[in-house]
Amino acid sequence: MDSLVNQTLEEIEIIAVNNGSEDGSLEILEKYKKLYPEKVTICTIPHAERAGAGRNFGIKKAKADYVGFCDSDDFMDLEAFQRLYELAIKEDSDIVYSDFMHVIDNEECKLISLSKKNNITKSDLFFNGNLALWNKLYKKELLLSAGDMPEDFGFEDFAYYPIVVSKANKISYLRRPTYYYVVRENSEVNAAGSIRMLDALKAAMYSAQNVNEKDRQPLLYANVGRIINAVNSRWIFFDAYIDFFKVAQKELKDYL
Numbered sequence: 001m002d003s004l005v006n007q008t009l010e011e012i013e014i015i016a017v018n019n020g021s022e023d024g025s026l027e028i029l030e031k032y033k034k035l036y037p038e039k040v041t042i043c044t045i046p047h048a049e050r051a052g053a054g055r056n057f058g059i060k061k062a063k064a065d066y067v068g069f070c071d072s073d074d075f076m077d078l079e080a081f082q083r084l085y086e087l088a089i090k091e092d093s094d095i096v097y098s099d100f101m102h103v104i105d106n107e108e109c110k111l112i113s114l115s116k117k118n119n120i121t122k123s124d125l126f127f128n129g130n131l132a133l134w135n136k137l138y139k140k141e142l143l144l145s146a147g148d149m150p151e152d153f154g155f156e157d158f159a160y161y162p163i164v165v166s167k168a169n170k171i172s173y174l175r176r177p178t179y180y181y182v183v184r185e186n187s188e189v190n191a192a193g194s195i196r197m198l199d200a201l202k203a204a205m206y207s208a209q210n211v212n213e214k215d216r217q218p219l220l221y222a223n224v225g226r227i228i229n230a231v232n233s234r235w236i237f238f239d240a241y242i243d244f245f246k247v248a249q250k251e252l253k254d255y256l
Contacts, residue, residue: 001028003075005036009082014040015061017054020047025072052149052156055133059143067140069133073182080178084137087172094142094168097125100135100179111177120173122215125165126222133157135179142168150206154196159203162219166211197234200227201244208251217255224248 004014014036016029026044033040045057059067066088070076080098088096097120099113114120114129145167149160165171204227208220224245231241 001032001040003078004070005032005039006078007076007081008079009085012039012081013062013064015058016040016042017058018042018044019051019054020045048151050151050154050156052151052160055156056148056151059140062140065140066137067143068137070179071134073184074134075180075182077178077180081137083174083176084178087174088137088139091170091172093137093170093172094139095165095170096137096172096174097129098135098174098178099176100130100181101177103180103182105184106182109180112181113175114173115175118173118175120171122165122168122171123218125171126162126215126219127225131158131161131226132181133161134181138164150203153202154199155203158200159206162207162215163210166215166219197230198237198240200230201240204244205247217252220248220251221255224252 001014001016004012016032018026018029026042029040029042033042041061043057043061045054048054055069058069066085068081068084084096084098087093097114099111102110102112104110112130115124120129142164146160146164149156153159204220204223208216208223211219227241227244231238234241
């Protein structure tokens with residue numbers, strides 16, 4: 001929240017979606033609301049197991065023409081939204097993609113850059129881009145055109161973001177980091193044996209089935225590559241991964 005309320009972009013609406021928390025999060029948000037009443041809006045929804053419900057609510061609640069995302073355990077560069085928004089306005093972008101920093105246990109920090117070129121394509125985003133919703137800025141109308149993201153399984157960004165990309169006409173690239181993605185190696189979310197990891201298979205197939213027809217096979221091929229890269233660390237679910245590859249092979253028979 002500190003990295004959001006102190007953004008150099010003054011005209012900003014911060015929608016904090018409280019997902020029925022019982023851990024003191026709401027009290028923290030209310031303190032920020034009191035300090036920054038003109039910027040912070042707090043919305044509480046019934047508790048949902050997956051993040052999709054909160055994200056869908058926030059998108060619909062937003063008043064601005066452009067929308068960005070920040071997860072509660074990450075933070076942003078203080079100039080992030082100003083730079084993203086300026087580029088979006090300059091190029092009339094549907095999506096602005098930016099580099100980001102990968103922070104591990106608040107010690108190791110690595111720059112993740114998409115490309116050395118200034119112009120990027122949908123193919124670049126499908127095959128090499130980060131599939132999370134953060135580190136980007138979107139036209140709100142584009143997000144709405146993609147419909148709601150799934151609310152009944154995890155990896156909802158993996159499922160939804162490619163659909164948004166598929167519908168975009170103009171994609172811009174900001175070659176500087178705007179976002180700090182914080183990873184705690186021992187967290188449940190990143191545990192290789194977490195049953196939640198199987199949701200990645202659902203998300204991979206969901207995205208491929210809901211993008212524009214011309215993007216379907218390239219995206220599925222890219223998704224297969226991502227799943228293959230995860231097999232070694234998630235071998236406990238090997239049988240489920242094999243079933244996924246069999247289905248994907250049938251879908252890709254005319255593409256390969």
